[in-house]
Amino acid sequence: MNRVCSRILSGAASVVVTLIIGVGNAQEPGDHQYTSAAIEAGSRVYTQQCALCHGPQGDTVDGINLRRGVFRTASSDDDLRQVISGGAAQGRMPAFSLNPTELDGVIAYIRAGFDPDGVAVRIGNPERGRALFTGKGQCAGCHRVNGSGPRTAPDLSEIGALRTPAALQRSLLDPASALLPINRPVRIVTRDEEVITGRRLNEDTYTVQLIDSQERLRSLVKADLVRYEISQTPTHQPTTLASDEVADLIGYLLTLRGLQ
Ligand code: HEC
Ligand code: HEC
Known part of the structure; x- marks a missing residue:
C-alpha cells in the first residue's frame, strides 16, 4: 500500500508506468529476473550435477565462487550458458547437455546466490551495456564514470563493488524505492x-x-x-528500456569496481 501511495505522489508523468511495474514486481518478477520456480529447479540440478566438483557452497574449484558470482572468464548469463553447455579447461569443466529449463534454472540458482528465496537478476552483456550507458540509455549525461562525465548525479565508478545486482535493478526499474x-x-x-x-x-x-x-x-x-x-522524488524516471537492455546495463555496472 505504502509503495503505491508514494508512487502516486511521485510525479504525474511517470505514475502509469511505475504502477504497472510495481504491480508486476509484487506478483511476478516479469522477465527482468528469474522466477522462484526456476531457482528451485536449478537447486536440484546443481546438487545432482555440479556440487560434486564445485561443492555445496560453490567454492571448491580454485578461483571460482559460484554462490558469490566469482568466475574466471564468464560474466553474463550467456557466458554461463556457454561454459555449462560447452565445458571449459580441456574438459576439467565438462560439457552438460541440459534442457533449456534446467539450464535457466541452474543459472537462476547461481544468480540467486544459492538462496531459494533470493532474487536472481538477469545479467546481460557488459559491452552492450556500456554502449547503452553512453548511447541510447543517456546515463552518461548525468553520471560520472572513471573521471569522465558530470558530477550532478552519483559517481558510478565503483558501483559494481558497492551494490548487488538486485539493488542496481531496483535503481533502474523502481528508483523511488531505491533512493538513498x-x-x-x-x-x-x-x-x-x-x-x-x-x-x-x-x-x-x-x-x-x-x-x-x-x-x-x-x-x-x-x-x-x-x-x-x-525532495522525496527521485531524479530518475523508471527506465523505459527493454528487459534485455536493462540486463546488459546491469552487466556493465557490475564491471565498475574502481580503477584497479
Ligand atoms: C567434473 C568437475 C566439474 C563439474 C561436475 C562441474 N564443473 Fe564447473 N568447473 C569445473 C572446473 C575444473 C572449472 C574451472 C575451469 C577453468 O579452469 O577455467 C569449472 C568452472 C565453472 C564455471 C566458471 C567458468 C568461468 O569462465 O569462469 C562455472 C560457471 C561452472 N563451472 C558451472 C558449473 C555448473 C553450473 C555445473 C553443473 C551443471 C558444473 N560447473 C559442473 C569443474 C566442474
Ligand atoms: C537526469 C539525470 C540522470 C540520468 C539520465 C540517469 N541517472 Fe542514474 N541517478 C541520477 C541521480 C540524481 C541519482 C541519485 C538518486 C536519485 O535522485 O534518483 C541516480 C542514481 C542512480 C543509481 C543508484 C546509485 C547508488 O548509489 O545506488 C544507479 C545505479 C544509476 N543511477 C544508474 C543509471 C543508469 C544505468 C542510467 C541510464 C539508463 C541512469 N542512471 C540515468 C541521475 C540520473
Whole structure:
C-alpha cells in the first residue's frame, strides 16, 4: 500500500508506468529476473550435477565462487550458458547437455546466490551495456564514470563493488524505492535570496553539503537558510528500456569496481 501511495505522489508523468511495474514486481518478477520456480529447479540440478566438483557452497574449484558470482572468464548469463553447455579447461569443466529449463534454472540458482528465496537478476552483456550507458540509455549525461562525465548525479565508478545486482535493478526499474536518503535532491533558498538546487551529499546538525546544479561542491550553514526542502522524488524516471537492455546495463555496472 505504502509503495503505491508514494508512487502516486511521485510525479504525474511517470505514475502509469511505475504502477504497472510495481504491480508486476509484487506478483511476478516479469522477465527482468528469474522466477522462484526456476531457482528451485536449478537447486536440484546443481546438487545432482555440479556440487560434486564445485561443492555445496560453490567454492571448491580454485578461483571460482559460484554462490558469490566469482568466475574466471564468464560474466553474463550467456557466458554461463556457454561454459555449462560447452565445458571449459580441456574438459576439467565438462560439457552438460541440459534442457533449456534446467539450464535457466541452474543459472537462476547461481544468480540467486544459492538462496531459494533470493532474487536472481538477469545479467546481460557488459559491452552492450556500456554502449547503452553512453548511447541510447543517456546515463552518461548525468553520471560520472572513471573521471569522465558530470558530477550532478552519483559517481558510478565503483558501483559494481558497492551494490548487488538486485539493488542496481531496483535503481533502474523502481528508483523511488531505491533512493538513498542522502542522495536526495534539495532546493534551498539562502538569506541572500540565492536559490540553490542540487543533490545532498552530507548533512549534520548545523551544515549541509551538496553538489549544486553547476556541479560545484557547496557547504552551507543551516542558520543562513530561509528554505531547505528535501525532495522525496527521485531524479530518475523508471527506465523505459527493454528487459534485455536493462540486463546488459546491469552487466556493465557490475564491471565498475574502481580503477584497479
Ligand atoms: C567434473 C568437475 C566439474 C563439474 C561436475 C562441474 N564443473 Fe564447473 N568447473 C569445473 C572446473 C575444473 C572449472 C574451472 C575451469 C577453468 O579452469 O577455467 C569449472 C568452472 C565453472 C564455471 C566458471 C567458468 C568461468 O569462465 O569462469 C562455472 C560457471 C561452472 N563451472 C558451472 C558449473 C555448473 C553450473 C555445473 C553443473 C551443471 C558444473 N560447473 C559442473 C569443474 C566442474
Ligand atoms: C537526469 C539525470 C540522470 C540520468 C539520465 C540517469 N541517472 Fe542514474 N541517478 C541520477 C541521480 C540524481 C541519482 C541519485 C538518486 C536519485 O535522485 O534518483 C541516480 C542514481 C542512480 C543509481 C543508484 C546509485 C547508488 O548509489 O545506488 C544507479 C545505479 C544509476 N543511477 C544508474 C543509471 C543508469 C544505468 C542510467 C541510464 C539508463 C541512469 N542512471 C540515468 C541521475 C540520473
